[in-house]
Amino acid sequence: MVFVAQPNSAVLVYRFGSPIETGAFVSEPKDWQWRTGALPAEWSVSGLEGKGFSINMPLQSNDSIVGLGQHVGGVNCRGSSFRMYSTDCPVHIPSLRAMYGAHPFMIILRERPIGIFIDSPGEISLDAGASTRGMLTAKVSTAGFYLTVIEGDSAADIVSSYLTLVGEPFIPPRWAFGYHQSRWSYGNEGAVREIAQKLGEHDIPCDVIHMDIHYMRDYKVFTINTDSFPNLPKLSSDLREKGIRLISIIDPGVKIEDGYSVYEEGKQKGYFCQRADGKGAFVGAVWPGPSVFPDFFREDVRDWWGKLYVRLQSEGFAGFWNDMNEPSIFYTPDAFKEYARKVRGFDERNEFSEALSNLIWDKGLTNQESYYDEFVHDVNGERVPNREVHNLFGTLMTRATAEALAAEDESKRYFLLSRSSYPGMHRYAAIWTGDNHSWWEHLSLNIQMLISLNLSGFMFCGADTGGFGGDCTPEMLIRWTQLGAFSPFFRNHAALWARNQEPWVFDDETLALCRSGIKMRYALLPYIYSEFVKSASTRTPFIRGLFLDYKDAETRLDEDQFLCGPSLLVAPVVRPAVHGRHVYLPGSRWLKVKASEQGLDAEGVVPSGESFVSAALHEIPLYVAFGGLIPMTAPRRHTSNTCPSRYKLIGFTDSSAECAVLLDDGEARYSTWQSYPKFICSVKKVNDEWKCDVRFESTEPQQLELEIELWDSSGAKRTLAWRR
């Protein structure tokens, strides 16, 4: 039962049992040419009693394991256990095993690293040496799966091979690289206008405001509460004049209400998920109360659902945010009745018991496992219980949206965000890390997840800046904004019960330092946007653990610093009330730079190794890698479609350096990195003299002025200029 495909010489794909195709691969395995082959030495796959498989992969004592995308517990997954099972998990504690996204791709870091992708749409539980230190065990719960094994010279090679199989990451329009302001919820027109006004008043660059669930009428998806938002198109166009776009949230649960068109149409056409017992549509309660759920496994349902977004676009939304799509289920009417029965039956004179514990301690009714056995999907004409294909629900919802948005105008990129995800969805949409908390620990987790998600191909990602649940403090907002400024997706978002955490709500210092962090982000957009697009197009992580580029960092797996693009090392502060932090610089020498509203200012060359560096509240430890050349420009209030004509560049090299700066309109879709309009700036030392050369690809702007500051490893600085 083992087959081997070789789309690339280092990649082996094995098939076990009868897998359900997940869509993760860009071409469907069923169309592949298969031939027999053996598993890596010492590995074994065995069938489990009943159904499912166990994969045993022995570990060497110094192996580390990275990847697994969205998970708690750090960059190095070794020693922990995980559950790949899409779950609405409102509190990200260290023992949380399942999150919104299920990303069963990992890399064992060793002399010759090895990539592993376990493709199955049902639950996969993974013990990465938690029970037995020397054994990595995956338990697959479905009747079949694909096991992809990638050998490569480096982790970066393996990621690149993986992304060849599963496709290149989603690239949103340039405006999505701006700052996003959100909260649950800016619930009426006045509130949204006030936010836009405050952003202007306080000189805070911003491109997007998010509208959470309260813009709908009674939580009915694809409706607008016109009492609160009497003229959304007008609001939207007024904001667009200020450079701000609106994004709206959409959940999969459709309220059961007679006369509500989405419900009526779906009901009439039989689009909703059916109960496993055959007794009609499955009902689960979410925000609107009892709801039904579209069966996204059907193409006709996806077509219908996707077109609803297109229609909603006309209300003035520039992008969408698919939430609650694990799917989250608060309770089912049946479960609620059963619960009420138990409460009535409990004798309050009892001593402690399991039953009592369940009543008074457990998390209650939300997302009980049994709900996912109670409904089925139509998978290629077969009735399949949700549990068997659970991890695809959110991905297929998002695919529905993505395909409809792409079909609207194939020449343009769209913006789409999803909470649940599975490999393959990284081609369609961005994700965020879900409902984090205003905890310092979650700043660290933010860094760790950025690294892990980028390894897994979910490159346009970010955490809620300031933390979603709980109360953010002024200092935390400053530090988190400093980190968020280097995240691909940079959104300040907070929960209904949390205190306000917009940059201006605390004090002048907080406002000034948050503004400064956001302006720096805008000043660095030539670097961040260009390098992100290049990374995604060339299958290279944009947020990079140091081990990807520096062999000496591999045994360390630093969990609190990262590379943003190829050339900028960021060491954010993740503890309160500190005046400095420990930084490890791999390789040889680095150029220390200082963040400012204008981008970066070089401070001098520092050696590699361990150091404790100053990090007062306004400071973010930042370093340019040897060989790096970082383009920046004066910050603007919004990412505009007009490219600036003046750039400053900071470089660090003894011989040559090069960078590319995109000159596209920020929205047009290109199929390759090569085809993006851009200029490439090269500096080179020729006979002791420094030269700057600028090459244009696809476009030639009328005017371009470059001011280049070059540092060499001796610490000498020179400046060059280039203009046309």
Place this chain on the structure above:
Amino acid sequence: MVFVAQPNSAVLVYRFGSPIETGAFVSEPKDWQWRTGALPAEWSVSGLEGKGFSINMPLQSNDSIVGLGQHVGGVNCRGSSFRMYSTDCPVHIPSLRAMYGAHPFMIILRERPIGIFIDSPGEISLDAGASTRGMLTAKVSTAGFYLTVIEGDSAADIVSSYLTLVGEPFIPPRWAFGYHQSRWSYGNEGAVREIAQKLGEHDIPCDVIHMDIHYMRDYKVFTINTDSFPNLPKLSSDLREKGIRLISIIDPGVKIEDGYSVYEEGKQKGYFCQRADGKGAFVGAVWPGPSVFPDFFREDVRDWWGKLYVRLQSEGFAGFWNDMNEPSIFYTPDAFKEYARKVRGFDERNEFSEALSNLIWDKGLTNQESYYDEFVHDVNGERVPNREVHNLFGTLMTRATAEALAAEDESKRYFLLSRSSYPGMHRYAAIWTGDNHSWWEHLSLNIQMLISLNLSGFMFCGADTGGFGGDCTPEMLIRWTQLGAFSPFFRNHAALWARNQEPWVFDDETLALCRSGIKMRYALLPYIYSEFVKSASTRTPFIRGLFLDYKDAETRLDEDQFLCGPSLLVAPVVRPAVHGRHVYLPGSRWLKVKASEQGLDAEGVVPSGESFVSAALHEIPLYVAFGGLIPMTAPRRHTSNTCPSRYKLIGFTDSSAECAVLLDDGEARYSTWQSYPKFICSVKKVNDEWKCDVRFESTEPQQLELEIELWDSSGAKRTLAWRR
């Protein structure tokens, strides 16, 4: 309304309103001579509307705040907020504000540090610059409080002054410094004997086995389930022959059951807390179901309660463990009825609402705030609601136990552990850090709490090694045991639902490395026991943040390394699957030592500063401070009452070093450090020659052999020997 007392020139004690005496001070403030005085500049105290006070203390931008004993969030409390309100808190997440102990003593670290002790038995909420970065605000909820302000040259001076006011920390018998094995629960004689046997079989030193709640009959305190434990005195004496003692848990809740003698006697004498509405004894449900709670605020009740322990001792218990004494209340019968009514009344067709959220999400019925308004205490003849004196409940329960045990034999020390605590209780008992989890984050938290608790005078403390809740992994048990070996209280303990985590349950490597860590602890007992007793007797923290001794460490407040006693720097590994860790060494040079079953082996002299050091699974980064002399001896299976006659000492000095080694019987009580029987070993360089001098205090053993290995800062090693 401001009064000043000056028990010591640097200490000012202010009285506001009408405080209830908490017993924190060794002499009662009501007996003090008061005179008027002004608060420190810029501080203000104002009355709150209704009742209570607000204390505003401006912070300077570089101030750090340390202390506050048991709390989550790290050594530096600045930027966070806290609630001093004894609470059973089963999950120690970062936003947890109230824990079991309420320890309102802190130190502002600045050029001239300042200590603050807010003495009030009700809730105190503290905003340590979380809302406004420049302001420390304490809100006191009671009608009066004492505010103690201590100025000193250093944090260590301030701790010493504080402990002059509140008394010297509890010193248990030497056997309590051994290894403790526990779980919830070794529930019958066979299970306990098996643990003792396995400890022997696997050559794991151990002094204590803890017996959790299942040894009782139906959770009735001071009863024995004789079906499971038919002959406890025999079990106890059999174990004692193997060097193992038994400790039993006791809760404050007394089961309501006719014929149960503790209940009947307490009821007859009116010893139980009364309902605030006057309708008889207050009933709250805990493990035994509906229970009543002794009113520990009454001396007669404390006398009665204390004698119950003395009686229980005869069953063979060597010490006691007061648990659940915040007090924890799972529910009240009234609250349960109200809850059932709400569940019945809920319409499951509703959309999301506050009511729904409370039903399906909230933690349910446990420890609802309102319970603590429903019962009163008899405080000096007045009926005072629990909320007003809430933080003293557990302390007074423990005082009852302590006074009875001390009265039994005043010449001997006893062992007593309590979950809830308040300043003053540090004189009577040990505490542990409560129900932590098998999370790597809780290894870090363990270090942070050891440092904070030691600053606050709760010196004999420790966390559950391996973590209480959740499943420990083999690697985590190894790393945690390596840390636990340096904790004053060193207990492996796990929850009912957690998997087993005794050292032998995983694999040979785990067993070997845990054994090695525990043996090292026993080998180092001459150092750990002697220095602990000296620290407690001389009012100096035993577990020390580096900032206490090294000015250059003050701005850093390292959160993951500490000094164990004056001379040993410990940098435990707190992350999974790492091969090394970052270490910061303050001061000048350090002697790197390696842990072994025989104690420590010196490896060489290393410079101060930042480094990344090897930390394979068997390694614990350890360093001897310049000037240190560490005594150790061959490890034994139990701390015995016979002192060893052969010691090895490792010293690091260019001129002289000294250490004291206790020679007491391990149980006798002494009133001062001076009066403990001991020998003092001094090494000194005289005219380029090293001399060793041994001085005896109070006792002179027949035989003593010392083998001393001395290192100087140049890295040269020499050995000295001394014998009689």
